[in-house]
Amino acid sequence: MGQDREKRMLNQLQELEKQLLDDDDDNQDGDAVSGITNSNSEWSETIHNLITSTCNNPISPSPSSSSSSSSSTVTTPVSKHTVIEAASAIYEGKTDVYTEILTRVSLVSNPGGNSEQRLMGYMLTALKSRLNSAGNTSAMELYSKEHVDATQLLYELSPCFKLGFMAANLAIIDATREQKQEANASSNGLHVVDFDIGHGGQYMNLLLALSGLQNSKPAIVKITAVASDSNGGEERLRPVGEMLSQLARRVGLNLCFKVVSCKLNELTRESLGCEQDEALAVNFAFNLYRMPDESVSSTENLRDELLRRVKGLAPRVVTVVEQEMNTNTAPFMARVNESCSYYGALFDSIESTVERDSSERAKVEEGLGRRIVNSVACEGRDRVERCEVFGKWRARLGMAGFELKPLSQNIAESMKTRLNLANRVNPGFTVKEENGGVCFGWTGKTLTVASAWR
Numbered sequence: 444m445g446q447d448r449e450k451r452m453l454n455q456l457q458e459l460e461k462q463l464l465d466d467d468d469d470n471q472d473g474d475a476v477s478g479i480t481n482s483n484s485e486w487s488e489t490i491h492n493l494i495t496s497t498c499n500n501p502i503s504p505s506p507s508s509s510s511s512s513s514s515s516t517v518t519t520p521v522s523k524h525t526v527i528e529a530a531s532a533i534y535e536g537k538t539d540v541y542t543e544i545l546t547r548v549s550l551v552s553n554p555g556g557n558s559e560q561r562l563m564g565y566m567l568t569a570l571k572s573r574l575n576s577a578g579n580t581s582a583m584e585l586y587s588k589e590h591v592d593a594t595q596l597l598y599e600l601s602p603c604f605k606l607g608f609m610a611a612n613l614a615i616i617d618a619t620r621e622q623k624q625e626a627n628a629s630s631n632g633l634h635v636v637d638f639d640i641g642h643g644g645q646y647m648n649l650l651l652a653l654s655g656l657q658n659s660k661p662a663i664v665k666i667t668a669v670a671s672d673s674n675g676g677e678e679r680l681r682p683v684g685e686m687l688s689q690l691a692r693r694v695g696l697n698l699c700f701k702v703v704s705c706k707l708n709e710l711t712r713e714s715l716g717c718e719q720d721e722a723l724a725v726n727f728a729f730n731l732y733r734m735p736d737e738s739v740s741s742t743e744n745l746r747d748e749l750l751r752r753v754k755g756l757a758p759r760v761v762t763v764v765e766q767e768m769n770t771n772t773a774p775f776m777a778r779v780n781e782s783c784s785y786y787g788a789l790f791d792s793i794e795s796t797v798e799r800d801s802s803e804r805a806k807v808e809e810g811l812g813r814r815i816v817n818s819v820a821c822e823g824r825d826r827v828e829r830c831e832v833f834g835k836w837r838a839r840l841g842m843a844g845f846e847l848k849p850l851s852q853n854i855a856e857s858m859k860t861r862l863n864l865a866n867r868v869n870p871g872f873t874v875k876e877e878n879g880g881v882c883f884g885w886t887g888k889t890l891t892v893a894s895a896w897r
Contacts, residue, residue: 522559523780523783523784523787525544525547525548526548526563526566526567526570526779526783527776527779527780527783528544529541529544529545529548529570530570530775530776530779530819531776532544533570533573533574534775534776541570541574545567545570545571548563548566548567549567551563552564552567555799557794557799558787558790558791558793558794559787559790561790561808562783562786562787562790564812565786565808565811565812565815565816566779566782566783566815566819568812568815568816569782569815569816569818569819569820570779570819570820572816572819572820573775573819573820573821577816577820579825581813581816581817581820581821581825582817582821582824582825582826582827584813584817585813585814585817585827585828589810590810590813591641592806593806593807593809593810593811593813594641594810595641595642595644596803596806596807596810597807597810597811598641598644598645598729599644600793600796600797600803600804600807601789601792601793601796601807601890602792602796602872602883603789603792603872603883603884603885603890603891604729604883604890604891606858606874606883606891606893607728607729607764607883607891607892607893608644608645608648608728608764609648609858610762610764610850610854610858610881610893611645611726611728611762611763611764611893611895612645612648612649612652613652613850613854614724614760614762614848614850614893614895615633615635615649615724615726615760615762616649616652616653616656616659617760617850617895618633618722618724618759618760619631619633619653619659619661619722620659621722621759622721622722622759623659631659631661631662631722632661632662632663632664632665632718632720632721632722633653633661633663633664633665633721633722633724634664634665634666634667634716634717634718634721634722634723634724635649635664635665635666635667635724635725635726636667636669636715636723636724636725636726636756636758637666637667637668637669637725637726637728638669638726638727638730638749639728639729639730640666640668640680640683641683642683643683643686643687645726645728646666646687647686647687647690650664650687650690650691650694650696650698651690651694653696654694654695654696660696661696661722662697663697663698663699663721664691664696664697664698664699665698665699665700665701665716665721666684666687666698666699666700666701667700667701667702667703667715667716668680668683668684668700668701668702668703669702669703669704669705669710669715670702670703670704676702676704677702677704680702681702683700684700684701684702687700688700701716703715703716707745707748707749707752708752710749710752710753710756711755711756712756712757715756717756722759722760723756723757723758723759724758724759724760724761724762725753725756725758725760725761725762726761726762727761727762727763727764727765728762728763728764729764729765729766731746731749731750731763731765731836732765732766732771732828732829732830732831733827733828733829734746734749734829735824735829736771736772736829738771738772739823739824739826739829740824746839747839747842747843750839750840750843750845751843751844753843754843754844754845758897759897760848760895760896760897761840761845761895761896761897762893762894762895762896763836763840763893763894763895763896764891764892764893764894765830765831765833765836765891765892766785766830766890766891767785767830767832767833767882767884767889767890767891767892768781768785768830768831768832769781769830769831769832769835770782770818770828770829770830771829771830771831771835775819775822778818778819779819782815782818782819784888785888785890786811786814786815788884788885788886788888788890789811789885789890790808790811791871791885791886792869792871792872792885792890793807793808795869795871795885796869814828818830833878833880833882833892833894834878836892836894837878837879837894840896845896845897846896846897847879847894847895847896848895848896848897849879849895850881850893850894850895854881855874855875855876855881858874858881858883859873859874859875871885871886872884872885873885873886873887877889879894880892880893880894881893881894
């Protein structure tokens with residue numbers, strides 16, 4: 444009788460899996476927006492250097508046996524659809540169903556296995572965290588030094604993120620050219636304002652690129668880091684300023700680095716030290732997605748207010764680089780599906796360039812795991828991870844008064860060519876122009892999008 448009961452249960456589970464295989468990924472929204480124009484061959488070498496510094500020898504994923512019950516010779520398939528089934532049971536409060544499914548998922552999740560097995564482990568943790576209401580703990584972890592370090596490592600190891608920074612840098616450099624070409628420009632200074640400068644990696648590359656200019660090198664480069672916290676912001680960012688200043692001196696640039704701590708309603712040209720004759724650039728690289736909007740609080744919309752305040756600064760260019768992921772106002776089930784799709788592609792891309800037993804890969808994926816937990820398990824103010832797709836960013840920037848500022852025509856083509864020709868880069872990485880932005884992805888799945896606005 445025990446064997447018959449077990450066989451019936453197995454048949455039911457397999458039938459359930461067949462039904463779930465019909466689930467399709469959500470489509471991303473996007474309208475047609477004008478394309479990208481004009482380029483400058485001066486940057487081809489800079490592009491080559493930045494890309495090749497990102498890439499490692501491609502590593503073919505090696506199979507790893509997943510954990511399984513020694514008492515059974517048949518394993519029920521577990522996939523993204525299984526995770527979605529568990530999430531649905533959690534949402535509907537079907538305790539017996541999600542308990543059985545989560546147990547099944549735990550048998551195949553393997554921190555030392557392939558990318559899909561590792562993703563299953565993080566999705567399992569996220570769903571359990573939602574059941575345990577671990578929102579506050581999850582949110583706090585995203586502000587820890589460990590998580591900040593893991594995020595910076597992701598930016599260094601993933602071409603999709605590093606190329607996004609590169610595209611932003613090129614748009615900023617174009618602004619200095621335009622400023623100098625204007626007949627009434629008495630200065631060719633460049634002033635960049637950043638709301639999340641991190642470890643300063645983007646600006647190391649920017650300074651190196653600026654130093655290579657011949658006719659349009661700025662006389663002075665100002666970088667203003669706006670501290671998100673009034674407590675210790677200057678102290679925390681001082682080492683970044685010292686590092687950038689040393690590099691600037693070494694490459695022959697005149698750099699002025701400063702930290703400004705101010706509230707959103709105090710954000711003005713005067714508070715930032717902006718001068719009339721300098722090219723002002725505001726950089727939002729993987730920063731806006733953490734700013735809450737009206738869906739978090741009905742009394743304020745910090746995301747749109749920040750964009751309006753920045754518009755009031757009259758910048759020559761605003762650069763935006765964000766993950767192509769819809770988890771801001773999306774409901775729980777949609778976020779689970781989006782997380783499986785997006786992070787599945789990102790995990791695969793990382794596995795293609797970083798060895799499986801690398802401690803750096805493990806550190807990066809642990810950071811991504813914290814993001815997954817926060818996106819899936821948390822609601823309200825506890826949900827810090829609030830990404831939006833490019834179509835929604837276009838709408839927000841348009842409502843704030845910005846217009847799309849076309850990037851150089853050949854930026855995407857140059858990056859694509861370098862990625863395809865460099866034998867150290869996995870051909871699964873893709874670069875394309877779409878809807879006014881430059882999209883970086885993995886095997887057709889867009890992961891990040893860079894754009895410029897004015």
